[in-house]
Amino acid sequence: MGAPLIGARVERKEDYRFLTGAGQYTDDVELPRQSYAVFVRSPHAHAILKKISLDQARKAPGFIAAYTGEDFAAAKLGGLPCGWLITDVNGQPMKEPPHPCLAQGKVRHVGDQVAIVIAETSAQARDAAELVAVDYKVLPAVVDGAKARAKGAPQLHDIAPDNTCYVWAIGDKAVADAAFAKAAHVTKLEFINNRLIPNAMEPRVANGAYSRADDSYTLYVASQNPHVERLLMTAFVMGLPEHKVRVVAGDVGGGFGSKIYLYAEDVAVTWAAKQVNRPVKWTSDRSEAFLTDAHGRDHHTVAELAMDKDGKFLAMRVKTTANVGAYLSTFASCVPTILYATLLAGQYKTPVIHCEVTAVFTNTTPVDAYRGAGRPEATYVVERLVETAAREMKLDPAEIRRRNFITEFPYQTPVALQYDIGDYNATMDAAQQLADVAGFSKRKEESVKKGKLRGLGYAAYIEACGIAPSAVAGSLGARAGLFEAGEVRVHPTGSVTVFTGSHSHGQGHETTFAQVVADRLGIGIDSVDIVHGDTSKVLFGMGTYGSRSIAVGGTAIVKALDKIVAKGKKIAAHLLEAAETDVVYDRGIYKVAGTDKQKTFGEVAFAAYVPHNYPHDKLEPGLNENAFYDPANFTFPAGTYVCEVEVDPETGVVKIDKFTAVDDFGKIINPMIVEGQVHGGLTQGIGQALTESCQYDATGQLLTGSFMDYCLPRATDVPFYQVDTRETPCTHNPLGVKGCGEAGAIGAPAALMNAITDALGVKDMPMPATPQAVWKVLNNKQAA
Template sequence: MAMGAPLIGTSVLRKEDYRFLTGAGQYTDDISLPGQTYAVFVRSPHAHANIKSIKKDQALKKPGVLAVFTGEDLAAAKVGGLPCGWLITDVNGQPMKEPPHPCLAQGKARYVGDQVAVVIAESLHAARDGADAVQVDYEPLPSVVDTASAGKKGAPQLHENAPDNTCYVWAIGDKAAVDKAFAGAAHVTRLDLVNNRLIPNAIEPRAATGAYSRAEEAYTLYVSNQNPHVERLLMTAFVLGLPEHKVRVVAPDVGGGFGSKIYLYPEDVVVTWAAKQINRPVKWTADRSESFVSDAHGRDHVTIAELAMDKDGKFLAMRVHTTANIGAYLSTFAAAVPTILYATLLAGQYTTPLIYCEVTAVFSNTAPVDAYRGAGRPEATYVVERLVETAAREMKLDPAEIRRRNFIRSFPYQTPVALMYDTGDYDATLDGALKLADVAGYGKRKEDSIKRGKLRGLGYAAYIEACGIAPSAVAGSLGARAGLFEAGEVRVHPTGSVTVFTGSHSHGQGHETTFAQVVADRLGMAIENVDIVHGDTSKVLFGMGTYGSRSLAVGGTAIVMALDKIIAKGKKIAAHLLEASESDIEYDRGVFKVAGTDKQKMFGEVAFAAYVPHNYPHDKLEPGLNENAFYDPSNFTFPAGTYVCEVEVDPDTGKVTVDRFTAVDDFGKIVNPMIVEGQVHGGLTQGIGQALIEGCVYDKDSGQLLTGSFMDYSIPRADDVPSYKVDTRETPCTHNPLGVKGCGEAGAIGAPAALMNAITDALGVKDLPMPATPQTVWKALRAKKAA
């Protein structure tokens, strides 16, 4: 049956919703295996301490406790440390410092929450009782948590092989040329910026259940994770030394990731290894307090940023020095975030011809820091867009006008920081945002606020991001130790319905719907006849997973390539059945036709012929209709847009209300507008959270995490954020067949700068640290009054 209207571009309701709405989702902790045991980790209460001894005997005496393992046990069993998936080479041509990252501490604990031992018991209660009874003799050491201090001479040292706690000093750009441009500039704008540390807080805590079968000599790991094949590869090849085919990793329904579930974590390794030791499944689910101390955190930069301009506000050069806190150990992609994913975005949407950026990555006695929604690009956008808005104010230019004077308008465009933008239309998104935000009516709204004794401010952010990572060869040349392609498989069943296997992983993004729309359109069949399978290494051929807004651009393209192979094979089969030449066969929405005739075969008939090949070109073609494809993109994709934020501030309390937030994004072609809008809403809210209320705080003296629960760390609630106005413009990506760019991170990338530009405008101050809590705002107003 040929189908009518295309599904791409329409807001198809989600196929996955029914199970989530009825409690039928299967998250890792929902899966119970026969005979399962429970693991509880003993974590360091100290930020930095020598571990003098660990006594297990009292714990082992507790009822129900089956085993206690420590770092010594793992070392004896030759369990390796966790690898870092990205090698950064420093300014002197030396590789970054890679201190060992043991799965259970060996001799030293380096942050509050560092895993010291694991207790495995018959029940969760028994495991907790056992963990309480493990006696660890700590010798506390001085600690350092502060980003600006960690790399200073005399700071407490975390690792023997990393002097001054420095992992690397890395740079990009022509420093001499940049310095020269600054020397001749008409105006220089400088900002000292802090990009606050965030704790991702997916609402489903991390969880991992390991199982081992003696009969098959094989392991299964159920884990709340964004990229099960990568998890398996890292764990088997680098940590446990197991053959990959003997390990199955399943990432079932996953309750949000935001980057924090990309990584191979110590707990994942320990439950997998321990399952064999005790010959029973071992289940671990983090409680929220554990998530706060042990999930990889995000951001945490201290930056000096400068922008040089001519007298007309044309950007001449940018100079950026950043110190990035990477925590106690290198997490899986930690090294790439403040370098490759950050400094390469400093051109923003502008023609700034010269850019120099130097990044010092420092270890500290804090949880590891890695990619969190946006990963480097929010930090870059914050630098660029705070500088640009501040420059406009200093030069008395309209903030939209200064942007227009510097927009890139000719594509492809080679930036001075390595990236080649393929396409974009920054005027379109800026103009669209100004209109949708009713900036023309802002003056009247401001007057109204003033009448009510309130302050009002307006702020913009015109962001760009590099998504759809990546060309593997480029990533490899920049230090990636993995490829960054994606894989897909299309399995056509004998009766013509289709199961598609993708290496992308959905943890809220709605791939089961979006990808099915793509498949149904390409093959011209009803969406009900298409199922998308993901998240299981035993089902999916391979996958690099979901992060960096890459799923549709990379994973979707792999599926399209496999679909095209299906159609190509289908044409050969149809040609045989119709006794026509293959070159005369056309495929149109579910029908193979002989061009210019009424001779045709339906897709289902061709599929049937492939599996019941009685009348079949056996001499030329294998039976069956099943194709796979691997897609390695030729470039990144470059979503971009303009955000406009309007805030009202109560000068008596310092409370900031986000009155209006407008987002106009260019994500290229859009498959499902409803899902895209949802992604933008979520990203914006995380960005507003960063700017307004979220901030991870470690005590400077003790190294204790002071924001270790939802009562101390504020993630946005429904009444912290407004209803959003969102819209899109479209310049299709030039190098993938769907023309798509990715939309998952944009909101979190652009929102903080827009919000802080609005707040500083309202307050009439040059800068304000994030989060702009009532106390911070009130203090700033008071200081301004005093001055």
């Protein structure tokens, strides 16, 4: 019964409801006696809050209530916690300044929340919020991470002198320096990894409700991990027991990292719901999203690669300043350290790596994980260095990579990680062939004839996904476990509901996970439903980020399925009057080996719930199993991307002519969904390299606060991608899966910038390579 489903291009089960408007997003949740909140936000990047007057707002039509930081302090609400402790080079804990839900005494970025105003309608709340009078004493601001530690720079937090959160390092500097001293060639680059604004299609929404009947709260929120949201909010901010708080994240329209975190608005509406004894809903508008959703990237880096005369890598030195914004967002501290510096080995046998990271506070929106989170920044360092080194040493860029590829596994890198498996030559071979690298010189000639410049660039990326072994994460400073939980509930007639702690906000888990379940049980996919996103239904969960869902969440489900099959075997053995050891499970049917005796999965399930003939002395009735899975290691997806561009030297316009991606994600469950993930990731990576740039002026005003100025890539900005995969199954999870969600965004920027610098014949080119930026670089080159 049932054809194999793992590896099949099954159409997405969830798309019918998404495409026909039947999705249930958080803003669709309208509760009885619903009220609406609007936040008063700071128009200044840095200012002292002298006085807040709510008098006029209170008189506005429909006004219900308004609260400021003083009210929150009086209620003893805590600040927003950071989930990862980084220990600095001196063995001291990072500086963790208070992150109040509503500003107390000072505002530190444009958009910092000052007050919450609640009214009968959203428009009335907005009108009333306009009447809140705030007296600010404006202070000078610092926005550029590279300038945050300069003498005389404005200071954000009393407890963080020189705006420094931490100076952290990994690797042995003395050994690295010694390797550099004897190098035949050193390649050095300095660049900025540009700040990005996530822009999920659905903005953030939070609807808090309180029940007097049982003194409990429910928060409906657009979140990527409702259980973690509940844990942080109850234990660290509100001082509530978890059993009195339910967090529901139903359909969520994209996250890309920005919805991992506990945000001030989530706490504010939940707390206010009890104060006004009505549900309180806040829906971010797009302008607020630009100002308050955690941003991504924003590194300033100097990186060096030392080589011998044959281009063999001897050592790497990297120095990065990471701008974390005005406050520490939930995982801000681990992104530019643990998720960044540990990836600097890339696909190569670089024996020594030293990386120092300085995290600084600035008067900008907090920065946290954004699709790839640290790994795009690391890949950019490694792959820009490697390509530049090849050009400087007159080596073919693929050849220099091949000379340094790791080929034996497991491989212990000098930066903590141990790669379990991979075949980097295989993905390189396939990418070169698919991209027709051999035909590049001919295409280049044709471009030259048209007065255009053509370039080709590679990126051979690696990422650490399947986050994470809890013990390892804990030893590195994580303040939470990073396992995943799953529950398989078999109903009496054999259909199955699966509860997962992973969260789908576009990934298609309802299909992919159902394929795994249906395949493993040998039942039809329509007999399987996947439930996620509700703490009152799902036993526990650590949520979705870091491409961890199938590797960790999927494995938890598999472990629960194994328990189901094993228990079913006991039941079947009883029903078939056979020894348990003689019963085999084969695609939905329990069979007694060597006989024609058999029971279907449905018959066994029915017996478990109608246990008239049942081994009561040995087994409990029912067929329902939980599993928690804590991975033994990270997974290491890797691949090679080849990008080919044509540049118009008159205007600076870059056209991506070809983009080829060959990834190794291990075993693939649904190739169609994986291709979609790769396409999306590539487009976001191309966005970073070509179009997207978050820019502030010197006073801390966001200059790119709408789509009029912030350029998300559009369909016409990207080519038809050529994608393929190679497969080395992950060695330490039963599905052999690695994860695919972030790869495109990790590998694309370096491939694209390598292609552009090749076309222009220059070493440096800042991201994003907008027409103006490319034109400037060409102009400077001509002038030089």
